[in-house]
Amino acid sequence: MKKRTPEEKLLDPRPGGNIAAASEYGIDLTQIVENLRLTPAERIKGNDQAVNSVLRFEEAMRREKAAKKSKTL
Amino acid sequence: MINLFEVARLLSQAGVKFVIVGGIAIRSHGGNYITEDLDICYDRTRDNLQKLADTLAPLNPRPRGFDEQLPFIFDWSTLQHGTNFTFKTSMGDVDLLGEVKGIGAYDDLVKDSIRVDLDGFATQILSIGGLIKAKEASGRPKDEPGLKVLYALLDSELDED
Numbered sequence: 001m002k003k004r005t006p007e008e009k010l011l012d013p014r015p016g017g018n019i020a021a022a023s024e025y026g027i028d029l030t031q032i033v034e035n036l037r038l039t040p041a042e043r044i045k046g047n048d049q050a051v052n053s054v055l056r057f058e059e060a061m062r063r064e065k066a067a068k069k070s071k072t073l
Numbered sequence: 074m075i076n077l078f079e080v081a082r083l084l085s086q087a088g089v090k091f092v093i094v095g096g097i098a099i100r101s102h103g104g105n106y107i108t109e110d111l112d113i114c115y116d117r118t119r120d121n122l123q124k125l126a127d128t129l130a131p132l133n134p135r136p137r138g139f140d141e142q143l144p145f146i147f148d149w150s151t152l153q154h155g156t157n158f159t160f161k162t163s164m165g166d167v168d169l170l171g172e173v174k175g176i177g178a179y180d181d182l183v184k185d186s187i188r189v190d191l192d193g194f195a196t197q198i199l200s201i202g203g204l205i206k207a208k209e210a211s212g213r214p215k216d217e218p219g220l221k222v223l224y225a226l227l228d229s230e231l232d233e234d
Contacts, residue, residue: 006229022225031105040101041192044078047100050107051075
């Protein structure tokens, strides 16, 4: 029988295993598959980009709240 | 702007002896983990403390939660007088760990790590098995999702199916 690749195992987990357990827990295995297609450097840079996006979003929310507050004063 | 990749590159190119642990290590193995800090376990020899301090000093590290009005001197001696530190820097949060629960100090972590090429520089990253050991030993509820990812990654790499 042909040995399955990590990607194949993650996309079609065997019932009762740790991969299926992660999926049942709520882990999005497709995101892991996407990450595995990247180099380790790309994975870390992707983390930085994601965090910076969240920080930009939070900053925009803060500015919006401050603007609303100043309008009501 | 957060640039944890650049912090790792600076440390590596300065010849600092360290192993990446925590969320960035999980991420580098393929985990879908997002983290705001770079956790490293560092060698506590005098020479390494000096290199570590010299590399991070331009990033203006200050202990997180520390009163902004209070003076803080960051140099090798600061690092010598403690073991684990949580710093904020101009490139993001950097946690320095002298020891990692469940594994030990730098020399122990190196044995449990893999050397990974990161676009032109190489660095030690704690193995999936090592990360599992550390997270199981910490026993923190917040590590549960990370552990689930690590177990799945480990199983995906196993020969048996």
